[in-house]
Amino acid sequence: MTERSVTLEKKLFTGKVALVTGATSGIGRATALAFAREGAVVVLAGRREHLGREVQEEIEKGGGHALYVRTDVRKLEDIENLFQTIVRRYGRLDFAFNNAGVSLPHIPTVTKTTLEEWDLVMETNLRGIWLCMKQEIPIMLEQGGGVIVNTSSILGFTGEYGLSHYCATKHGILGLTKTAALEYCSKNIRINAVCPGPILTEMLEGAVPYVPTMMEMMKNGTAVKRIGMPEEVAGAVIWLCTDEAAFMIGQEVVVDGGYTV
Numbered sequence: 001m002t003e004r005s006v007t008l009e010k011k012l013f014t015g016k017v018a019l020v021t022g023a024t025s026g027i028g029r030a031t032a033l034a035f036a037r038e039g040a041v042v043v044l045a046g047r048r049e050h051l052g053r054e055v056q057e058e059i060e061k062g063g064g065h066a067l068y069v070r071t072d073v074r075k076l077e078d079i080e081n082l083f084q085t086i087v088r089r090y091g092r093l094d095f096a097f098n099n100a101g102v103s104l105p106h107i108p109t110v111t112k113t114t115l116e117e118w119d120l121v122m123e124t125n126l127r128g129i130w131l132c133m134k135q136e137i138p139i140m141l142e143q144g145g146g147v148i149v150n151t152s153s154i155l156g157f158t159g160e161y162g163l164s165h166y167c168a169t170k171h172g173i174l175g176l177t178k179t180a181a182l183e184y185c186s187k188n189i190r191i192n193a194v195c196p197g198p199i200l201t202e203m204l205e206g207a208v209p210y211v212p213t214m215m216e217m218m219k220n221g222t223a224v225k226r227i228g229m230p231e232e233v234a235g236a237v238i239w240l241c242t243d244e245a246a247f248m249i250g251q252e253v254v255v256d257g258g259y260t261v
């Protein structure tokens, strides 16, 4: 699938503000471009400043509007700065895609996982989303509604050798998503999760040196015998943010080429 330009006629989100964490690469980057294509102002969060600025420029070149805010989701002060910036600049937040995530560059079993490794993955993937939601929900309550999409994984349903740290966070994200969805759906805030299968990004490619057969295994595991593209996850996120998805509450939307089927 080739990337589309950010200039298309049909715009779903004109006048709306969207936040994407982990917007510097992969699924987050593709989703940021998709939000921009639909007319939203996009706030881009991530640590790698040069990449964040590149995405911002790409959106602006296409006639969209974006703002990169350097953010490490493990750091409370960065998160506070991110949301203060959003409120100060735009005064609202319609959509939040909490997507920043990491895995480890190797596959330690439970007993071989160090405390530092466990904390890194937990603090980024699970605590990071919780900290963002603690800021997003009050803004959405104040303005009368909004939509939140959290990135889990198909590893939010199963275990995987050497990935206890990652699987624990992705299972946790689903619990957090469902509970928050119940707590805030009566206030017009819809909260769901996307669960990607194997998607061609830095994260998947990063695993290849440790598991050389990774790409082949993942490809063969899908029903369609291919790895997915970030834009294919972005499409699901965009749909979840539309009014067409008004009856979607606390769901896990699996985008995996039939991997789990």
Ligand SMILES: NC(=O)c1ccc[n+]([C@@H]2O[C@H](COP(=O)([O-])OP(=O)(O)OC[C@H]3O[C@@H](n4cnc5c(N)ncnc54)[C@H](OP(=O)(O)O)[C@@H]3O)[C@@H](O)[C@H]2O)c1
Pocket (backbone or CB within 6 Å): 021, 022, 023, 024, 025, 026, 027, 028, 045, 046, 047, 048, 049, 051, 071, 072, 073, 074, 099, 100, 101, 102, 124, 151, 152, 153, 154, 195, 196, 197, 198, 199, 200, 201, 202, 203, 204
């Ligand atoms: N690719 C797959 O097969 C797959 C499958 C299921 C789920 N997922 C999930 O999809 C999400 C996106 O991953 P991806 O596949 O697109 O991989 P990716 O290209 O490696 O993207 C990960 C993103 O997370 C950001 N990030 C990591 N640590 C961060 C931190 N402490 N603070 C802020 N941002 C941080 C990275 O930005 P910086 O490095 O610039 O901070 C990057 O933008 C992750 O949650 C991942 O678990 C991926």
